[in-house]
Amino acid sequence: MLATLFAQDGSFPLLDEPTNHLDQDGRKQIAQYLKAKKTGFITTSHDRDFLDKVIDHSLVIEQHQLVLTHGNYSDYFIHKEQRDSTAIKKNENLLKDIHHLKQTRQAKFQWAQQAENEKKNNSHADKGFIGAKAAKMMKKATIMKGRLDTAIEERKGLLKEIEKVVPLTINVLPTNHQPLLSINDLTLSYPTKQLCSNITITIEKNDQVLLCGNNGTGKSSIINAIIGTFSGKQSGEILFSSALKISTVRQDYSDNHGSLRSFASSSKINYDQFLNLLRKLGMERATFNVPIEEMSMEQQKKVELARSLAEPAHLYLWDEPLNYLDTYNQQQLIQLIQEKRLPMLIVEHDQNFIKQIATKKIEI
Ligand SMILES: Nc1ncnc2c1ncn2[C@@H]1O[C@H](COP(=O)(O)OP(=O)(O)OP(=O)(O)O)[C@@H](O)[C@H]1O
Ligand SMILES: [Mg+2]
Structure with a gap:
């Protein structure tokens, strides 16, 4: 889609969240393209760093009003x-x-x-x-x-209503295991493709480890290898206690389906707490009756995230948690991670988010 965009000279770009799933290089490429675009453009995005690079006006939908500001997102x-x-x-x-x-x-x-x-x-x-x-x-x-x-x-x-960030809750379990997870010399490949090689990662109690690298380098595959679902060839060690409970937010969650009640039951999470988390994340009550597969991308993302927040776990593996979420939800996650110091391996390309939460960085 981006190649088509770049090939259309003289057109007026209308971009709907163009940075979702894109790595740093991809985000930079779009930013450069848009900055050079003489015709102007309109983009929707929740990536503050990207917006700061490209926009000169913002139109923000707030709780009770539309606010037009001259300048970039930080100015707003x-x-x-x-x-x-x-x-x-x-x-x-x-x-x-x-x-x-x-x-x-x-x-x-x-x-x-x-x-x-x-x-x-x-x-x-x-x-x-x-x-x-x-x-x-x-x-x-x-x-x-x-x-x-x-x-x-x-x-x-x-009296003016002032938007407050509603805090999220999480069922993090205490642990004395140190480190929680060690990965030594991990190399992953498919018959037709070599992925990452000789990866070493240690996650201690209060670590939020960022896993970064370009698209297709194997970040999601590392998460799959940890939870035992990587289908290619792997060598090296992945060590953690068999008692360690791991919770994931997957990049691809298109297999989530059915009613929220049956989803909560098959995920073994408390239904009321799950709905409560979805409300805090901004899902309308009316959506609670919609089957997951018929929900919007953003709503499906909230289902995947709320499941991880509701299930008791010692360690969290979150793969691009911000895709489809707005800046309000981002703020909620930043507050939660900073406050709870959750042990976590996180894949994310959003620079503003990374700056605020990552305590260690692993480049692959
Ligand atoms: N069964 C398969 N056989 C061959 N290649 C595969 C197979 N499954 C996935 N791949 C490729 O492996 C590569 C690594 O995938 P992975 O999803 O782990 O990368 P990633 O770093 O998470 O990328 P992204 O930043 O886009 O999420 C991708 O290019 C993908 O197309
Ligand atoms: Mg991935």
């Missing part, structure tokens, strides 16, 4: 952070006002109540006079309460 982000911090300050002031108004409303109510009690308890004084006074005060208090209610509602209406 800085602009958004400024907007959010102004909104947070305004919200704080409004909340203080609301609190103060509620206190005043309570004081007025007590004041009117006191007058009413005075009328009830005072047996000697002129009940007619006190009764009239109490009624007057009650009326005044009711009017005041109405005004305060309106003022409170007005301020509530001015």
Whole structure:
């Protein structure tokens, strides 16, 4: 598809997530092509590093609005952070006002109540006079309460909703195995193709090891070799305890199918927790009734990811987890990995993500 794009001179490119699955060289090639494109172009992408290289305007769909910003994606982000911090300050002031108004409303109510009690308890004084006074005060208090209610509602209406990153959960199991996984001198090949050779990887307790290399060099094949599904020829050692539970996010998950309930049951994961994770990842409840094979690519990706988050594991092998996910989901994953320091082997080409999570890099 990219070759077709590059061959069409004078056309106006409309690109829908062009960097998915592409390695660093491929991403650079598209960026160079687009930067030189005089006609302009429109692209959708969640790759911040790529966007920063190529765009000069961004149109971002936020929760309740479309935001057009001059500049690259980082410019949009800085602009958004400024907007959010102004909104947070305004919200704080409004909340203080609301609190103060509620206190005043309570004081007025007590004041009117006191007058009413005075009328009830005072047996000697002129009940007619006190009764009239109490009624007057009650009326005044009711009017005041109405005004305060309106003022409170007005301020509530001015409160801005600020998008918060909903934290994800994961069923990571504790382990004392050190290292969790050792790969020594691993060489993989198919009869018609030599893949990677002499690969050595060690994953310790808090390691997030990035496996990087160009498309077709054998990154996914290494993951398959670890879990015992590589169908070619392999030599070298892959060592881990037989008690070690491994969870994967596969690059190709097109074999996931059926209802979410049957999928959860065959994956031996808690159904409610699985749905909860899908909601946190932004899947609409209405999609819960759609068979997995009929879901969009992004929804199917969320199913694959939520399964890995829900299944108890000591070690995670995630193969291009960001494909089809938006920057909000990226943020969720970054927060989760940074907070939990998950033992993980990860294949990913997104530079912004890599910078934030990788503690070791293995080039193949
Ligand atoms: N049965 C097979 N026989 C021969 N070659 C195969 C076979 N299965 C896969 N390949 C090739 O092996 C190569 C390595 O595949 P693999 O998916 O491991 O690479 P990768 O580094 O993960 O690539 P990508 O970055 O595109 O995901 C690919 O070029 C693929 O076409
Ligand atoms: Mg791969």
